[in-house]
Amino acid sequence: MSGSAAEITENSRALVTWHWRRYLRRHIGLIAAAFVLMALEGSMQGAMALMMQPMFDEVFLAGDRNLLIWVGLGVFAIFTLRALSGMGQKILLMRISQRANADMRLDLLDRMMRQDGSFHQLHPPGLLIQRVQSDVATINLAVLGILNGVGRDLLSVIMLMAVAVSVDWIWTLVALVGAPLLVAPSQIVQRFVRARAREARDLGARLSTRLDEVFHGIIPVKLNRLEHYQNDRYRALSDELVRAEVRATAGAASIPGLVDIMAGLGFIGVLWFGGGEIISGEKTVGEFMSFFTAIGFAFEPLRRLGALAGQWQVCASGIERVKALLDAEPKLVSPPKPVAPPKGVPGVALSDVTLAYGDTVVLNRTTLVAEPGQTTALVGPSGAGKSTIFNLLTRLIDPQSGRVEIGGVAASRMRLEDLRDLFSVVSQDAALFDETLRENILLGRTDVSETKLRDALKAAHVTDFLPKLEHGLDTPVGPRGSALSGGQRQRVAIARALLRDTPILLLDEATSALDAESEAVVQEALDRLSKGRTTLVIAHRLSTVRNADKIVVMDRGKVVDEGRHEELLARGGLYARLYSLQFKTEGPTADSVALAAQETRRRGNGAGDADSAPRDGTNLLSRIFGRWFGQ
Ligand SMILES: Nc1ncnc2c1ncn2[C@@H]1O[C@H](COP(=O)(O)OP(=O)(O)OP(=O)(O)O)[C@@H](O)[C@H]1O
Known part of the structure; x- marks a missing residue:
């Protein structure tokens, strides 16, 4: 008092x-x-x-x-x-x-x-x-x-x-x-x-x-x-x-x-x-x-x-x-005199970017470029700062110094809405709402024709599991999408991204919570989604990014190497060490299974409905966990 x-x-x-x-x-x-x-x-x-x-x-x-x-x-x-x-x-x-x-x-x-x-x-x-x-x-x-x-x-x-x-x-x-x-x-x-x-x-x-x-x-x-x-x-x-x-x-x-x-x-x-x-x-x-x-x-x-x-x-x-x-005023706001967002499919670039949370430096003079229309993968140990880069691009945070540019335009000079309209993000958490599948895909949009919706559902492999749902597209998906499997939720997220049709795509561990079969289907949908867009991918499972146009290797907030998969392996640096670590384990590892699935796809047999595939005990447990956590 x-x-x-x-x-x-x-x-x-x-x-x-x-x-x-x-x-x-x-x-x-x-x-x-x-x-x-x-x-x-x-x-x-x-x-x-x-x-x-x-x-x-x-x-x-x-x-x-x-x-x-x-x-x-x-x-x-x-x-x-x-x-x-x-x-x-x-x-x-x-x-x-x-x-x-x-x-x-x-x-x-x-x-x-x-x-x-x-x-x-x-x-x-x-x-x-x-x-x-x-x-x-x-x-x-x-x-x-x-x-x-x-x-x-x-x-x-x-x-x-x-x-x-x-x-x-x-x-x-x-x-x-x-x-x-x-x-x-x-x-x-x-x-x-x-x-x-x-x-x-x-x-x-x-x-x-x-x-x-x-x-x-x-x-x-x-x-x-x-x-x-x-x-x-x-x-x-x-x-x-x-x-x-x-x-x-x-x-x-x-x-x-x-x-x-x-x-x-x-x-x-x-x-x-x-x-x-x-x-x-x-x-x-x-x-x-x-x-x-x-x-x-x-x-x-x-x-x-x-x-x-x-x-x-x-x-x-x-x-x-x-x-x-x-x-309470938000600190991250649109500039008073915003400039127009870039046209077409822009690339993205970070120049000399430094970002710290308090005393903890997360990005230390980081510089990287993702070329327009190409797929750039960000890899590196946990805590290296990969997700932070996605947050910088979409202005969820601002750097202390350095430039973040989209198609040559500083992210901070665009209206926040315009900037975020350039990106679709697919992450582990598909962020589903307690509404019907249709509502979850359309998200309030009324300008999507039935044909466009059908095409997106097909390309995202949502059509594969629709017949299993009692009311098809009008089936409620439960709180945080708990009535769907992890793979199904990811496919919903991909369908959303297809409908958003943005020039840049950010994939943050989009398939990491899935079993190999589900991953194959989702990966195939992601490959389609990324065509003609600038794509940045974060993945721990290196097998999923070996085909990227460029792989950027990060460690403790710095870019330590970059190049294609084979070049990086040949250089024998951090990437090579991480890669061999993932394949050293005896028996079928997640990577070897994923690689096998990739091979199958390449031979044209992939893209079946993963949900009809039998699952082992580990997958069942991860599915149960995924549902509880709404992932
Ligand atoms: N809001 C925050 N406050 C304080 N520190 C943070 C915050 N967000 C991230 N960090 C720190 O920033 C560092 C980089 O985090 P970031 O999520 O970018 O790493 P990452 O490379 O994506 O890791 P992972 O592969 O495990 O997802 C971590 O050390 C993390 O603890």
Whole structure:
């Protein structure tokens, strides 16, 4: 807890104003209509209290039977109006707040998708999901409470107090004598509630992150017997959340509690004071009933108004978080004066590029060229910086120094959208969504003709497994494509790339998670895909890149050699060492199987449906793993 009460109030006022301007003001017409209805609903309580006086004095005590029917009709009209206005205002308010919610969620998603990798490293998915779902819902609830408080409860209290004053202003003063005593405690409670609400939101985000990690890593959790460990960690966080939520609620509930106590004291005062006046005949029973009803009715809206301070703080704490995310500017953006992207099939070039994460130098004055329309392979030990080069080309990161050029145009001088439109990336993770196969291939595009789609499906070998799917292209593929095999998912990724039809293709270990048979089919589809495009391939399995036009060998962030397969082998450097290491192992290695498959393909027998091929135990296990991890 920090800052004075005044600071906190001012800060929360600024936050709520920001929210009003950005998300609520555009609904001003609907808000005005809701306020009219709320005012009507709120004033009905005052009208009801007013009815008490004729009901008691004229009907019950004076015995005027004719008036009975009119009083009865009056009460019925009050209840009906209250019901209708209450219903109407609730519907309007819900519409306004849900619309504001939806806009805020969309803004958040949009902003988060534009953020750089470094932002996502600092903000895990669970935390972001919590912000988009839970924080926004909390703000919505609090906004509803505040609008209701201002539009209905405040007016209700004013009307009821007017009735009470019209009966006797001294009684009213007596009833409200404790009110000033509420100011100081409510300030303290506000600060407390804001701090606890903030704590609860943080803990909620950490819990979501934990769940996200457990469910994405469910197989390692099971195999490493981590259930107890994860349970304990989750329980500890949950317990903290329970504590924070209970404390926040206790704080928020203490204000209406104080209002109750103050009202109780007021009642005693009025009974003591007013009782004597009625007994002495100075006031009528009807007047007392009117006063009593007015004060009695004022209880509920007063309690709700008392809770407003807490709600205001909870709302401000939610807005604070959401605003911080919306205000975070991505660092990797399009230049202010972008140049046009290169035409045709461009080559790519890195000149003297240096990139470090903190003190860790990942690329050290790296220079390499991939000629237009040719296939260039990047090979080298793990951590050499191969994937980093792909990230540089697509501007997922920027180098500290050096130039990254596509067809002679610096990547940083193009609009990000134009730059990324030049590339199709096929990696181990085909990134499938929980939609149908068709939706996963078209990805929202409506400009793809049936013929073009059919050709892409055929070229990517998707057609081979379509008959096996119950609803063909309209079969749902499950979360992260879990209903498809690894090979099938890769073929979907290839079909997407074919439809994108970009001049440059980046293949990052696209076939490494596949068994040899699947790999043969996918490789054949990739070969077709790469025709007429500049292709860069990252592969650990050197057998898959031996036919590349150029192989660039990397080690610890530097290009250490380059040339064709035979040249590199003949030079006896790192490439030759890596190659012999992969083929040294006795028995059928992944490379020898892949090479055999290549040979078969070359002889024209390949490209069958790999999914009909029998699989050994290793493949089955890797398939199961692949499904769990969504790869
Ligand atoms: N976001 C990051 N933050 C810090 N270090 C990173 C980050 N991304 C990559 N690195 C480091 O950069 C180095 C190069 O990573 P990169 O993924 O480019 O290697 P690679 O050659 O593709 O490796 P592999 O073949 O294992 O995929 C590694 O040492 C890695 O730890």
